[in-house]
Amino acid sequence: MLSWIGLIGGLALLIWMTVRGIDILIAGPVAAFVVAVTAGLPLLPPLAGLLPGGEAAPDFASSYMAGFASFLADWFFMFLLGAIFGEVMAASGAATSVARAITRRLGSRYALAATVLACAVLTYGGVSVFIVAFAVYGLAVELFREADLPRRFIPGALAFGSVTFTMTSAGSPEIQNLIPMPFLGTNAYAGWQVSIVVAAFMAVLGYAWIARMVRHAVAGGERFVTRATDADFAVDTRLPSPLLAMLPLVGVLGVFLLTQDLGKWALVAALLTGVALACMVGWAQRGQFPAVFSRGATGAVVAITNTCAVVGFGSVAKLSPAFADALAAVQDIPGSPLIGAAVAVTVIAGLTGSASGGQTIALPLIAPHYLHAGADPAELHRTVAIASGALDSLPHNGYVVTTIRAVCGETHASAYAAVGATTVVVPVLGTILALVLFTVF
Template identity: 35%
Template sequence: MGIAAIVLSLMGLMYFAYRGMNVLILAPIMATFAVLMAQGGPVMATYTQVFMTSLGRYVVLFFPIFMLGAIFGKLMADSGASTTIAHSIIGRLGPKHAITAVTLACALLTFGGVSLFVVAFAIYPIAAALFRQAQIPKRLIAGAIALGSFTFTMTALPGTPAIQNAIPTRFFGTTTFAAPGLGIIAAIIMFAGGIAWLTYRQRNAALAGEGYGNHDDKLQSFDENERSGFMLAVLPIVVVIGLNAVFSLIVFPRMDLTYLSQQLYGNVAPATVIGTWSLIISLICAILSVLVLHRRYLRDAQKTLNEGTMGALLPIFNTASEVGYGAVIASLAAFALIRDSVLSIAPDNPTVSLAIAVNALAGITGSSSGGLSIALDTLGATYLERATALGINPELLHRVATIASGGFDSLPHNGAVISLLAITGLTHRSSYSDIFVVNLLVPVFAGIVIVVLGSTLGSF
């Protein structure tokens, strides 16, 4: 009965999330259903002491990153810096390489810390104009934006400030630059595989005589005089990546952080907070750089800061609610059977089991960060213990977990997928097949390659 309760609860979570029900309401309802069906209660104790405690812990750990990232993205968008970067890259490559240009523009912005939703809004009007000019089917725009925003810059590239790359640092004592060699290899596979697929689709469409299509896009126009030049626009992104590296790899590792062993500071190991601290400082400095360098292009800086701050609330509480749901499921007696089954997969190679667990949970929740958090919250300590006993570098666990979070998360009920289709005015029927390939099949293949390489060569 316990296993059935968990399965039915997960199916309900997937179904109602796909139907558009807000996860803030859905997660506690499905968690309550699982508790009642599996063991008959206690409902209120589970809600306040398990669900809400876990939700609150996630917010405490990651709210600064969500908030600062949202503010930075909003400043980059409102100052026109995002548009400048997109125009520059797309203008240089031109209509002949429209798909590659759109992908690279999205990649640079998301790698620099700009929210993927902000990127989609900023890139779409430019991409639509370019695709129309090149007579490339509009239905391929979603795949190009997804490839540049939701794949290698989110999970693979070392140093990316994406929350998916920050979460494992708390569990494995790593930094966002963990296993850089493996991350770069995975990024190359994702980029090359995605571009190859979309180019193949473009070529087939051209042979069939299919052009852009009859679409009323109502595109926004941009005044060149209201935006900075490319070098000034890209400088805040350099600040994010550069300072993150400096503080993660040089400054904090050389500081005396023994005071963290005091109860006042949670009695934590320095390695578990260095990654988060570095990201927070780099984002703060990047925000200040935008305010200084692009002040003349910001019509209302205070309004932008306020909107950016408020824009962080829904994403973090959505993810935290999913983490709370995962904590409730993990508290059920039946979950021990599932946990033991997952851990029994390749017992001598925890990276295989970790990749499967993260992919499965990301797919069920429709969230890369939610699935990753649930997996590491419930099994992270066990994986780290096993890896340590086997002499496996925690950096390999970090990179495998992060890449795995960006695989099955892109099923049709994924919130980012639904939002992207809404922004571009496309549908699952017209564009999801391409998203499926570039956001799910290719990243899963890249993850398999990384597991194999990591298992044979170790972390590098």
Template identity: 35%
Template sequence: MSAYIVELLGILIALGLLIFLAFRGYTLLLAAPAAAIVAAAFSGEPLLAKWTLTFMQATGRFITNFFPLFLLGGVFGKLMDDSGAALSVARCMTERLGEKRAVMAVVLACALLTYGGVSLFVVAFAVFPVAAALFRQAEVPHRLIPAAIALGAFTFTMTALPGTPAIQNAIPMAYFGTTLFAAPVLGFIASAIILGFGLWWLRLIETRAHRAGESYSAETPVATDDQFVRERAANADNFDIAELPHGHRSEELPSFALSVAPILIVLVVNLLMSLFVLPRVYTGFLAEPRFGETSLSAVSGAWSIVTALAIASLILAVIHRKRIPELRKTLDAGANASVLPVLNTASLVGFGAVVAALPAFAVVRDGFLAVPGGPLVSIAVAANVMGGITGSASGGLAITLNSLGETYAQLAASMGIQPELMHRVAAISSGALAMLPHNGAVVTLLAICGATQRGSYREIMMVGLVGPLIALTVVIALGKLFGAF
């Protein structure tokens, strides 16, 4: 028993070290293996074997499964940025909704772009100047801009809306044999709750600010090192913001129709591939040893979104070819932008694999599984806790499912819980406590907007943490009553 206590102490110290190093801005490429080695050392495990075998094998599996999604997501985001399509969508949405609906305009512009597959921080950089001008005209406090962007880009379009190509919605597919459209009606209900609650809260704060005589005035943020912001951003998205200046942005913006077309292509192709094309093509070859003896259910989700992003990127490059004069540089920047984020998230998975392999982790596993409410509540708690610890929705979810995904899948099957319901609950859970102040997306968004934690975090917390927790509670309750639908 004493050995278990020492190992558990090692796990806690390793988690503390990971949080400390990440919060101080150290790259996860160093922080994750360092924390893993500390955990292994307390258990008396061979350190080199834990790093070069256990850690790296789990890291490699994650890269094998998800690098195509990161790669094409980065390329698509950079094409949308350099062609001016992202900025065009933001401007058109805000102009049509106008000053009276300034907050809603920013939220919906961000939502449309991210639901269509554009990276979070590509959206944030494109929308912020538009939001700043609109908020100034409408005399809406500047401090609400980060929350408006977060509500549109970091919440329901990342975890709840069925079909969203965000990595948080893609990770559960490999563990539950589902697609991005898992539990679609529950996903729409959760999205409506998150969006409705967030808009209500921001409207309430805006009204109070106007009554108090507060108008638009920019804060004076604490100076932040660019490299620190870059590392935090790479922990939270599939796009390295250091690549944004590379390439050549178009000075002439395309029409709204041409700008939104690639987004619609991503959604339509993804849907067609998932529901109609792949189920009808021959995939018996997947059972062969040379393809890993897998099945269509294990790969169809990834194949669908990769195909959708590839086709949308190709069409985007064609229809905007005159606006992307340096196409090679744009493509290179998009591809390069995917490398650091995927390695960061994969490193967190490697850390989780080392911890999960320790004998004492059985205590942690049993603790999560013993949470009252069954597998749905248990996986919600586990994903929330790991997301809060790592400050990363994707990293926390990946650690949770890499360590416990197979167990949850077996429990769900034995209790008659549909895998689609497990998928949706896990995805929504990943984005709640992950929005604590040390979250990379929060830190980066505040830096982009020139805002401070003191001035803007409360509203980010309400729309990005409280709203998703309310939606998660409703989804679990409905799922228990009616199953996945």
């Protein structure tokens, strides 16, 4: 019982501190400490002793830092290049050029749709959702500036376009769609018929919801507020042509698709190409490049360490006895195996603050159980993928913290309502729809 109190209390404390604006580098370890103490974990390596096989027993400090450091080692170069790419796109005038072209041809009412679409294209093209936020932010700022929309909705637009109807859909090269494959013997297009319906449902509902929130804010007198750190180009400033300005974004997607055999390192090649092209497009602004690169590097460090802090919490949380009990309990849910699998992955993704983490932890344990119970592998694959993208986006999620704070410079208090509506509520409804469709058809 104590471990249950600690696990739920630690998660609630982490969410509360995050929403209150307490630095995640403090909130993460503090919440993990609560989980560790109530779970009976030794706090330091010298107190842990040895397991029967002679290996060191887990402890709070080592487990937290192992999760923290593993994410840093895996993703640092991608975060660094992604942040620099976003800064160069803004400073070069490329983002401004594209934004003005869109609003000139389509009207300012399409600024929100253009932001969402840019994220969706890059995400479905395989660019990591973390990097998409960096890559599109500069464009989003200019689109929202041209349309005079409140910038606190930029995180919601970025998140909605990245982690809902694209990330977990059939055919998506994002890891959240690929993890189930070796466990279920499926491919990336598993359950594609239902996936198309669910993706369309989430896209329409999510866009209608966030658009309504933006309209309501504008009607209440909210407008775009320029910051000193924004790249600001006067109307008569000579900018790169819109087609030329699009070249860096196209280059990132094109090189990434052509270098898929490099795995995640394809992102490094793609982003290096994008940075080089953005510098060429904005060569007239080359005097700013040293400061721009430095600003990008600083932003990358802040962003990745924020995410690492949440990953570290998840590493400790999964060692709690309550975590194992919760996983066992959901496997006993009566009815369709798909319901139990959806609940299991959703709950674990919420506890760890990670869609991929929820799948990685749950699938080795639940896949054999539900396959033995008669679940169709393709249906199970799609259900698990969609379900993983729901509660993972609670306020403590690493992507959410990074996008709201490090990338967009907003607070949870101002920006999370739109993020939560489109990336928690909408995917939960999408999961329910998928379960209904798989049951009926």
